[in-house]
Amino acid sequence: MSSLSAPPALRVRNLRKAFQDVVAVDGLDLEVRAGECFGLLGPNGAGKTTTIEICEGLTDRDSGEVEVLGLSWEKDARRLRERLGIQLQETQLSEKLTVHETLSLFRSFFPRGPSPDETIARVQLEEKRNSRVGSLSGGQKQRLALACALVGEPDLLFLDEPTTGLDPQARRQLWEVIAELQRAGRTILLTTHYMEEAERLCDRVAIMDHGKVIALGTPRELIASIGAGHVVRLSSSGSPLDAAAFGALACVAAARTDDGAVEAQVEQLHDALPALLDELERQGRPLTELRVHSATLEDVFMAFTGRRLRDE
Amino acid sequence: MNSRHPLLELTLVRFREFVREPEAIFWVFVFPILLAAGLGLAFRNRPAEVLKVAATGPALVRALRLEKRLDVRPLNPSLAVEALRQGKVALVVETAPSGVTYRFDDTNPDGRAARQLANDAIESAAGRSNPVPAVDRLMREPGSRYIDFLIPGLLGMNMMGSAIWGMGFAVVDARRKKLLKRLVATPMPRYYYLLSFILSRLFMLVVEVGVVAGFGMLVFGVPMRGSLAGFGAVCLAGSLAFCSLGMLIASRARTIEAASGLMNVVMMPMWILSGVFFSAERFPDALQPAIRALPLTALIDALRASMLQGAALAHVAPQLGILVGWMVLCFGLALKLFRWK
Ligand SMILES: Nc1ncnc2c1ncn2[C@@H]1O[C@H](COP(=O)(O)OP(=O)(O)OP(=O)(O)O)[C@@H](O)[C@H]1O
Ligand SMILES: [Mg+2]
Numbered sequence: 001m002s003s004l005s006a007p008p009a010l011r012v013r014n015l016r017k018a019f020q021d022v023v024a025v026d027g028l029d030l031e032v033r034a035g036e037c038f039g040l041l042g043p044n045g046a047g048k049t050t051t052i053e054i055c056e057g058l059t060d061r062d063s064g065e066v067e068v069l070g071l072s073w074e075k076d077a078r079r080l081r082e083r084l085g086i087q088l089q090e091t092q093l094s095e096k097l098t099v100h101e102t103l104s105l106f107r108s109f110f111p112r113g114p115s116p117d118e119t120i121a122r123v124q125l126e127e128k129r130n131s132r133v134g135s136l137s138g139g140q141k142q143r144l145a146l147a148c149a150l151v152g153e154p155d156l157l158f159l160d161e162p163t164t165g166l167d168p169q170a171r172r173q174l175w176e177v178i179a180e181l182q183r184a185g186r187t188i189l190l191t192t193h194y195m196e197e198a199e200r201l202c203d204r205v206a207i208m209d210h211g212k213v214i215a216l217g218t219p220r221e222l223i224a225s226i227g228a229g230h231v232v233r234l235s236s237s238g239s240p241l242d243a244a245a246f247g248a249l250a251c252v253a254a255a256r257t258d259d260g261a262v263e264a265q266v267e268q269l270h271d272a273l274p275a276l277l278d279e280l281e282r283q284g285r286p287l288t289e290l291r292v293h294s295a296t297l298e299d300v301f302m303a304f305t306g307r308r309l310r311d312e
Numbered sequence: 313m314n315s316r317h318p319l320l321e322l323t324l325v326r327f328r329e330f331v332r333e334p335e336a337i338f339w340v341f342v343f344p345i346l347l348a349a350g351l352g353l354a355f356r357n358r359p360a361e362v363l364k365v366a367a368t369g370p371a372l373v374r375a376l377r378l379e380k381r382l383d384v385r386p387l388n389p390s391l392a393v394e395a396l397r398q399g400k401v402a403l404v405v406e407t408a409p410s411g412v413t414y415r416f417d418d419t420n421p422d423g424r425a426a427r428q429l430a431n432d433a434i435e436s437a438a439g440r441s442n443p444v445p446a447v448d449r450l451m452r453e454p455g456s457r458y459i460d461f462l463i464p465g466l467l468g469m470n471m472m473g474s475a476i477w478g479m480g481f482a483v484v485d486a487r488r489k490k491l492l493k494r495l496v497a498t499p500m501p502r503y504y505y506l507l508s509f510i511l512s513r514l515f516m517l518v519v520e521v522g523v524v525a526g527f528g529m530l531v532f533g534v535p536m537r538g539s540l541a542g543f544g545a546v547c548l549a550g551s552l553a554f555c556s557l558g559m560l561i562a563s564r565a566r567t568i569e570a571a572s573g574l575m576n577v578v579m580m581p582m583w584i585l586s587g588v589f590f591s592a593e594r595f596p597d598a599l600q601p602a603i604r605a606l607p608l609t610a611l612i613d614a615l616r617a618s619m620l621q622g623a624a625l626a627h628v629a630p631q632l633g634i635l636v637g638w639m640v641l642c643f644g645l646a647l648k649l650f651r652w653k
Binding site: 056057058078081082084086088090091092093094096097101104105106107108109110111115148152 | 315316317318320321322324325328329332333486489490491493494496497498499500653
C-alpha cells in the first residue's frame with residue numbers, strides 16, 4: 001500500500017540499553033514503514049517493552065539512533081507527543097472515572113482528534129460509555145486503553161502487548177478493532193508474545209530474543225525461511241525417542257525431541273509422513289500419538305532459538 | 313469538536329475522584345465536626361461543681377453545710393478514709409485535739425479546692441470575718457474558652473491532613489498504577505498535573521474551612537474577629553504550604569505503604585507540638601524556636617490571632633513568612649525530585 005519511497009515512520013539503528021548488569025536491548029535495528037502494522041514478537045524479557053518505550057520517548061537509550069516520524073526526541077519532543085498514540089503494557093486507568101470521562105481527559109491533551117464518543121465507537125464500548133472504569137472486564141479495559149491511544153488521531157500507534165492476559169474471546173474482539181485500524185491505513189508498532197496475534201495482524205514481524213532481532217519479514221516469508229511448511233509430532237510409549245535418526249531422513253528438514261516426543265519439520269507431508277512412520281517401525285517403537293500442523297511463527301522461533309516463545 | 317482545557321479536565325478528575333470516595337468525605341468534613349463537637353462537650357465550661365466531702369462529728373457537719381459548694385456526708389473515721397481512698401469524696405475533715413485535720417490528695421485539684429472551701433467554712437463558723445472584702449467576677453466570654461482555642465487548631469490540623477493525604481495518596485497511587493507514566497506519554501504539560509491538585513485543593517479549602525469554622529461559630533459561638541480577607545489569606549498560605557509539603561512527600565514513593573509511613577512521620581510531630589489541642593507554650597523553652605518554625609504552628613497561631621484577637625494581616629506576617637518559606641522550599645525540592653515513572 002505505502003510507496004517504498006515514503007520516509008519510514010520509525011527508524012532505529014544500533015540501539016542499546018542496559019539496566020545495571022542486564023542488557024535489555026543489544027544493538028537493535030528496526031524500520032517501520034508508513035501504513036504498515038509491524039510486530040515485535042518475542043518471549044518474556046526479550047526487550048520488547050524497553051525498545052518500544054525508548055521509541056515512545058519514555059526511557060533514555062544508552063546509544064544508537066531513534067528517528068520517529070522523521071523527528072528526534074531530543075529536538076521535537078512536544079510535537080512528537082501530539083502525533084503519537086501510546087498504549088503501555090500495564091497502565092491502570094483511574095477506576096472511579098467513567099469511560100467517557102477518561103476519554104475526554106485524554107482528548108483534552110491533544111490539539112486535534114475525534115470526539116470521545118467517536119473513539120468509544122471505534123473500540124466498540126458504546127454500552128459502557130457511562131460505566132466506571134473499575135467495573136469493566138479485562139478486555140474492555142484493554143479496549144479503553146487502546147481508545148486512549150487513539151484520541152489524538154495519531155500518525156503512529158504504539159501498542160505494547162495489547163492482548164496479554166485476556167481470554168481468547170476478548171483477544172479476538174481486540175484483534176478485530178486493531179485489524180480495522182490497520183485496514184484504515186494506520187501505522188502501528190505492536191509487541192506480542194502470541195505468534196497467532198503477529199500472524200493475523202502484522203504485515204511484517206521482527207522476532208526478538210535477548211535484545212536483538214533474530215529474524216525479520218512477513219509472517220509468510222519467515223515461515224518459508226525455515227524450509228518446512230509442516231511440523232509432525234510423533235510420540236511413543238516408553239523411553240524418549242531419538243531425534244537424530246528422524247532428522248537424518250532425506251525428507252525431514254530438522255527434528256528435535258520435545259518432552260519425549262519427536263518434532264520433525266518437513267516440507268512435503270505425503271513423502272515425509274510414511275518415511276517417519278517407517279523409521280518408527282524400524283526402531284520397533286509403537287506410535288501412541290501423531291500430530292501434524294502447518295508451520296507457524298512459533299516454529300520459526302523454535303528453529304532459530306531451540307526454545308518455545310511461551311512456557312506452557 | 314472543541315474539548316475542554318486540560319487543566320479544567322484534570323481538576324475535574326480530582327473532584328470526581330474525591331466525591332466518589334465516601335471515606336475521604338468523612339475524614340475531611342464529618343470527622344472534624346465530630347471531633348469539635350465531642351471535645352466541645354467534654355471541655356465545656358460548667359458552673360463550679362459541688363464537691364463531695366466527708367466529716368466526722370456533728371459539729372463539723374453543721375459548720376461545713378453552711379458552704380453551698382460542698383456536699384457533706386457524716387461518716388465515722390475508718391469509713392471516711394475508705395471513701396477518700398476510693399475517690400468517693402475529695403476530702404475528709406476530722407476533729408482533732410488541737411482543731412481539725414484535713415485528709416486529701418494534694419495532687420488532686422478537687423481535693424485542694426475542697427480543703428480551701430472547708431477551711432473557710434469552719435473558720436467563719438468559728439467567727440472569722442474577712443479583713444479584705446472580695447467580689448468574684450466570672451469570665452465566660454466567647455474567645456477565651458477551650459472551644460475557641462480548639463476550633464482554629466482543628467482547622468489547621470484539617471488543612472494539613474487533607475492537603476497531605478489528598479496529594480500523597482493520589483499521586484503515589486497514580487505512580488504505582490503507571491498512570492503518571494501514561495500521562496507524561498501525552499502532550500500534557502507536566503506541571504498541569506500538579507497544578508490541578510492545587511486548584512482543586514483551594515476550592516475544597518473554601519468548603520472545608522467553611523464547614524468547620526461555620527460549625528464552631530453557629531453551635532459554639534466561636535468568634536471571628538479578624539477580617540474575612542485576612543483569615544482567607546492565612547488559610548490560603550497554609551494550604552499552599554501543605555500542598556507543597558504533600559507534593560514533596562509524594563515525589564518519590566512508589567508504594568502506598570512507603571508514602572503513608574512518610575506522611576505520618578511528617579505530620580505526627582506537628583499534631584503533638586504545634587498546639588492543636590493545647591498550647592505549644594507548654595513545651596520547654598529550648599524547643600520553642602523549632603516549634604515556631606513548623607508550618608502547622610505558624611498556621612494555627614495565625615488562625616488564632618485572626619479569629620480570636622482580630623489580628624490584622626501585618627500582625628501575622630512572621631507566620632505568613634514561615635508558611636511561604638515552607639511552600640517555596642518544598643515546591644522547589646518536589647519539582648527537582650518528582651518521579652513520573
Ligand atoms: N527498569 C528496569 N530495571 C531493571 N531491569 C529492567 C528494567 N526494565 C526492564 N528490565 C530488564 O530488561 C530485560 C528486558 O525487559 P523488557 O520489559 O523490555 O522485556 P519484554 O520483552 O517487554 O518482556 P515481557 O514480554 O515480559 O513484557 C528484562 O531482563 C528485564 O528484567
Ligand atoms: Mg513487555
